[in-house]
Amino acid sequence: MSQFTQYLQESYQELVQKVTWPTWKELQGSSVLVFVASLLIAGLVFVMDWAFGVNAADSIWRGVIGLVYELL
Numbered sequence: 112m113s114q115f116t117q118y119l120q121e122s123y124q125e126l127v128q129k130v131t132w133p134t135w136k137e138l139q140g141s142s143v144l145v146f147v148a149s150l151l152i153a154g155l156v157f158v159m160d161w162a163f164g165v166n167a168a169d170s171i172w173r174g175v176i177g178l179v180y181e182l183l
Contacts, residue, residue: 161174162176163175163176
């Protein structure tokens, strides 16, 4: 049990004394960056799904690839 207590004490000391936490401004900047990157990736996935016609058998729109196949 003493090893566990020592582990908890050392973990607490490390978190309080050794870790350099970001400032509020840095945290906000990083959060905005992650949010914008997430939106861009979600938009890219949406466009790819729309273009390639995900679930083409269940819908009228079969994507750009479906249009190409109809023309051939």
